[in-house]
Amino acid sequence: MTVYMIGAGPGDPDLITVKAVKLLKKADVILYDSLANDELLSYAPDDVELIYVGKRAGEHYRKQPEINELLIEQGKKYENVVRLKGGDPFIFGRGGEEELALLAEGINVEFVPGINSAIGAATMMGLPLTHRAVSTSLTLVTGHEDPEKSEKQVNWDYTADTLVVFMGVGLLKKYVPKLLEYRSPDTPVCAIENGTLPNQKIIMGTLADITEKEIKPPALIIIGDVVNVYKECLELRSKFE
Numbered sequence: 054m055t056v057y058m059i060g061a062g063p064g065d066p067d068l069i070t071v072k073a074v075k076l077l078k079k080a081d082v083i084l085y086d087s088l089a090n091d092e093l094l095s096y097a098p099d100d101v102e103l104i105y106v107g108k109r110a111g112e113h114y115r116k117q118p119e120i121n122e123l124l125i126e127q128g129k130k131y132e133n134v135v136r137l138k139g140g141d142p143f144i145f146g147r148g149g150e151e152e153l154a155l156l157a158e159g160i161n162v163e164f165v166p167g168i169n170s171a172i173g174a175a176t177m178m179g180l181p182l183t184h185r186a187v188s189t190s191l192t193l194v195t196g197h198e199d200p201e202k203s204e205k206q207v208n209w210d211y212t213a214d215t216l217v218v219f220m221g222v223g224l225l226k227k228y229v230p231k232l233l234e235y236r237s238p239d240t241p242v243c244a245i246e247n248g249t250l251p252n253q254k255i256i257m258g259t260l261a262d263i264t265e266k267e268i269k270p271p272a273l274i275i276i277g278d279v280v281n282v283y284k285e286c287l288e289l290r291s292k293f294e
């Protein structure tokens with residue numbers, strides 16, 4: 054009767070932790086998201102029960118309260134329940150809501166951190182999110198604030214040198230004009246689609262032109278001068294590749 058809330062990492066199945074694999078191997082049931090790589094399910098025993106609870110932009114397969122209920126149900130039924138989430142469970146993963154729902158029902162819940170997609174994708178491609186003399190601060194923000202919230206918390210006036218926008222494709226045209234109130238149009242931007250996966254795509258631009266580019270979810274939008282550091286690295290690479 055323990056739910057293990059596990060971060061599956063950014064996409065590449067090799068970027069999961071050893072601890073997560075050990076728990077997948079003894080899972081009775083796995084509730085997994087669309088961003089958790091399916092290949093990871095092969096670590097589980099043959100008789101494992103698999104429950105897909107994915108949510109994608111525009112496609113709400115199951116609503117959050119329904120996922121909470123399912124977790125509670127499985128937590129009462131099985132000894133080892135795995136809740137497998139893309140990236141890290143607590144970075145825009147609604148892990149806290151599931152934790153509260155389980156604890157309120159007296160169900161034990163334990164956590165295994167995962168490599169967050171922004172950190173994982175940026176690092177894997179050689180883009181430093183902080184860089185001496187260029188960026189000393191980093192903000193992770195959602196580009197899709199819950200529309201049901203009575204008061205907006207995202208105002209786009211962040212002072213961090215580097216901004217990474219999650220779920221930021223659909224409303225790009227809404228928030229980029231707001232960012233332009235605080236940042237120069239020349240600010241470099243790098244969008245990463247399907248980071249760390251074989252179909253990864255990198256789209257470069259600036260705040261002035263990023264809304265004209267074709268970007269498909271799931272994507273991360275990295276904004277700030279660290280993108281120029283990445284460009285410099287690409288140039289250096291091109292000389293020896």
Ligand SMILES: C[S@@+](CC[C@H](N)C(=O)[O-])C[C@H]1O[C@@H](n2cnc3c(N)ncnc32)[C@H](O)[C@@H]1O
Binds near residue numbers: 064170
């Ligand atoms: C619901 S959030 C989950 C974030 C996750 N918990 C994490 O720590 O990375 C989903 C958003 O994460 C980002 N994302 C997750 N995996 C990604 C990947 N492999 N490539 C690009 N963006 C990704 C996208 O912005 C996507 O819309």
